[in-house]
Amino acid sequence: MELYEIIQSRESVRDFAETAIEAEKLEIILEAGRLAPSAQNKQCWRFVVLQDKDNIKRFAKHIGLLGTVNFFIAQAPVVIVACADPKRSARVNGQEYYLVDTAISFQQMMLAAWSMGIGSCWLAAFNEKSVRQYLQIPENIRVVGLSPFGYPKEKNSLYSKAVKTFAGSRNRLELDKIITKEKWNLCR
Ligand SMILES: Cc1cc2nc3c(=O)[nH]c(=O)nc-3n(C[C@H](O)[C@H](O)[C@H](O)COP(=O)(O)O)c2cc1C
Numbered sequence: 573m574e575l576y577e578i579i580q581s582r583e584s585v586r587d588f589a590e591t592a593i594e595a596e597k598l599e600i601i602l603e604a605g606r607l608a609p610s611a612q613n614k615q616c617w618r619f620v621v622l623q624d625k626d627n628i629k630r631f632a633k634h635i636g637l638l639g640t641v642n643f644f645i646a647q648a649p650v651v652i653v654a655c656a657d658p659k660r661s662a663r664v665n666g667q668e669y670y671l672v673d674t675a676i677s678f679q680q681m682m683l684a685a686w687s688m689g690i691g692s693c694w695l696a697a698f699n700e701k702s703v704r705q706y707l708q709i710p711e712n713i714r715v716v717g718l719s720p721f722g723y724p725k726e727k728n729s730l731y732s733k734a735v736k737t738f739a740g741s742r743n744r745l746e747l748d749k750i751i752t753k754e755k756w757n758l759c760r
Contacts, residue, residue, distance in 0.1 A: 573687050578687045579683065582682070583741065584692075585693055585724045586728075586731065586732035587729050588725060589726075592649045593690060593722060597685075598623075598650060600684055601681045601690070602681065604684030605617070605619065605677040605684075606677075608677035609676060610673035611669035612662040614660055616657050616659075616670045616673055616674070617654065617670075617674040617678075618655045618657065619652055620652070620655065622651040628645065628650075628651050631645075632646035634703070634705075635698040635718075636699060645695070647720075647722070648720030650721040650722060652718065653703065653715060654674050654675075655674070655713045655714060656670040657712065661673055670716070671716060678694070678716070691721070693719055695717060696717055700714070
C-alpha cells in the first residue's frame with residue numbers, strides 16, 4: 573500500500589483474530605518505531621512487548637481505569653506498552669517533548685503494522701500505577717500509551733461497533749476548521 577492509502581484506510585481495531593503476528597513482521601513494526609524522529613534525537617521512548625498469551629490476559633485484568641474498558645486487548649497476540657523517560661527528553665519552550673517523541677514512534681509502529689494488514693488501537697484509558705506495578709516499570713518512567721496488535725477479525729463485535737459510534741470514529745474536522753493560511757484566522 574502507498575503511504576497515503578495506509579493513512580486513509582487505518583482505523584482503530586478492537587477485535588482480533590487468533591492468528592499470530594509473524595516474527596519478521598513484528599520486527600518491522602518495532603524497527604519502524606526505532607527509526608522515528610525525536611526532539612534533539614533524544615529517543616527517550618522505551619517499549620514493553622507482551623507476546624505471552626497468559627501474560628496478556630493477566631495484564632488485561634490489571635490495567636483497568638474504568639472496570640473492564642479496554643478488556644479487548646486480552647484477545648490480541650501482541651500488546652506493546654509505550655513508555656518514556658522524561659529526564660532523557662528535550663524541553664523546548666517550556667514543553668516536555670517526551671509525549672510527542674513517544675507518540676510519533678508509536679504511531680510509526682501502528683502505520684507500519686497497518687501496511688501489513690495488522691491492526692492496533694491507541695489506548696489511554698489505563699491505570700498508570702497498575703500498569704507500572706504489573707510490568708515492574710520503574711517510578712521514573714511514564715507510561716504514555718499502549719496498544720494491542722493483531723490481525724483484525726472479519727466481523728466487528730457489538731462492543732467495537734458501539735465504541736466507534738460513540739467516539740464518532742470516522743468524523744474529522746474539515747480542513748478549513750484546522751488550517752489557517754499566512755496568519756491565525758481560526759476561532760479561538
Ligand atoms: C491518545 C489516544 C488515546 C486513545 N484511547 C483509547 C482508549 O482508551 N480506548 C479505546 O477504545 N480507544 C482509544 N483511542 C482510539 C480513539 O477512540 C480513535 O482513534 C478515534 O475514535 C478515531 O478512530 P479511528 O482510530 O478508528 O480513526 C485513543 C486514541 C488516541 C490517539
